[in-house]
Amino acid sequence: MLFDSLVEEPLSYRMRPRHIDEVTGQQHVIGKKTALYKMIKNGYVPSMLLYGPPGVGKTSIAKAIAGTVQKPFQAINATTAGKKDIEEAVQHAKAEGNLILFIDEVHRFNKAQQDYLLPHVERGLITLIGATTENPFHEVNPAIRSRCGQIKELKPLTPSDIRALITRALKDEERGLGKSQIAISDDTLTVLSKSINGDARSALTVLEEVIKASEKDESETITIEQQTVKECIENKGFTHDKQSDIYYNLLSSLQKSIRGSDVSAALHYLARLIEGGDLKAICRRLIVIAYEDISLAAPEVAVHTVNAVVAVERLGLPEARIPLANVVVEQCLSPKSNSAYTALDAAIADVREGQIGEIPAHLQDNHYKGAGALGKGIGYKYPHDYPNSWVNQQYLPDLLKKKKYYEPKESGHEKLLSKVFHRLESLKDSD
Structure with a gap:
């Protein structure tokens, strides 16, 4: 006890808001014009989920709410708390009449804790304020979400x-x-x-x-x-958990910036990911971008990207940033096309919906005794026996013979592929 009295509390702890009027930022959640602010000022606190990156004030807001309505407040962490902690909170609530229970890392709440607590939340004995760095619509148990009338995303402070x-x-x-x-x-x-x-x-x-x-x-x-x-x-504010929304949002923002040909934005998100230190994820995403967003419009970019990834793996940081910068700028400024994979996705969708049909007999395997008697491979035209190694014949099943999955784009190298594609289609139609 003597030691505790001599320890100075951190400034960040001492400056936590005591009531909601002392909350800094988050005006979209708890500003004076919001419904939540008005509810709390009128003495009513709904069960809620607060989510957002670390340091934006989830715990502070929960304590400020309890301070505003002058209700007992208890905080636990779902990663370390057991059922006994929940039982103690319920007993406290029964003694006090009502309790605001703050659960940090609520997405890690286990079933035993949940099954014991939620009936008391429904009865109004416990007001639950859950906090998480994860997207609650993806990670938080639906049973908990359904008991929370308010789900609010907290943003980094300006x-x-x-x-x-x-x-x-x-x-x-x-x-x-x-x-x-x-x-x-x-x-x-x-x-x-x-x-x-x-x-x-x-x-x-x-x-x-x-x-x-x-x-x-x-x-x-x-x-x-x-x-x-x-x-x-130095280095504060840049780290991110590889399992968090922030991490995946950065990867998503990098890809969308490259797709949108915004060099400055792409380099910004690349810098943040590099500071996070996960080169493997960056390299994987850049290879995806080369094939998903650039693809046939500039097929050489995929080769350059793979070469850059090899260089990154051999160099490591800090030198790895150099090939990464090169390939990200090139990807941004390259023509874009997604026609190849969207064509495949359309074909996959047909297959999954049962739109397949019978494979034409002349395409079926005839490399076994008796295949001819079954009509397998009969009538197949060998393209290499014809001028330009092309001959018109049906390849799709009858059910899909008029189907066209691929629609080329007039972008970069794909312009050349488009001319070949349309010439072949016209030859089919003329026959």
Whole structure:
């Protein structure tokens, strides 16, 4: 106990909002004009799910809600809590009349915990606020989702939100740094506000680290230097869990930026993925892009991409960034086509729906005794025996003989393929 009393709580912990009017950012969720804000101000708290990246305020908002309505609050983590923790929460609620139970990592809630808790949520004894970094529509058990009237996505804070949070911490004499004489220039404050990737917890943690790394002058003033901020901020705000929505959103954004031929955006998302350190995922996605989005319009890009991947695997970081930059810029500026795989997808859809028909007899295997008597392979025309190695004959089953899956695009190299395709189609039609 004596040790605990001597430990100073982190600034990010001390500055957590005590009620919803102290919440920084998230105005689309809990701003004064939202229905949720009005409900809470009227003393009603619905069960809800809050999801978003780390550091955006999920726990803080839950505590602020409890502080606003003056109701008992208990927090547990689904990864470490057992059924006994849920039972204790229910007993607490029965004693107090109602309890706001905050469950972090709620997507990891197991069935035993769920089966015990949810009836008490339905009765109104427990108000559940679940938090997760995952998309609840993909990862959270439907039974939990169905009990939550509000499902809200929290977004990374804007630089102006972070700036307001830091300014408040610097001025707050009770919980913040207001009792100290701290000097920070507007430019330095801007650097700190813009470099945290919208993570409130990281912003306050960096601020605290910067102050610890700064010296007082003769007047007891701590002057925060921009270089110190940059050193303390390095690599914060860029890491991402390989199983999280953030990770998959970055991969998706990289591909969509390349597909949209936006070089700057593609390099931005590539940089964020490189900082995350998963070269394997980057390389896999770039190969997919070469065949899915560029494809027949510039088939040489697939070769260049595979060569770049080999170079990346041999080089490793930091040199691997060089072939990655080359191939991403080339992919962005190459003509695009998705006609080949969309044609195959259309054929697969027919097969899955039972649209297959009988294989024409002249195409069927005749490399066995008695095949001729069964009519197998009879009438097959061997294309190499004809001029230009082409002869008109039916290849699709009768059920699909008029079907055309492939529609070439007039883009890049595919223009040449398109001319061949349309010439062959016209020859078929003329016969």
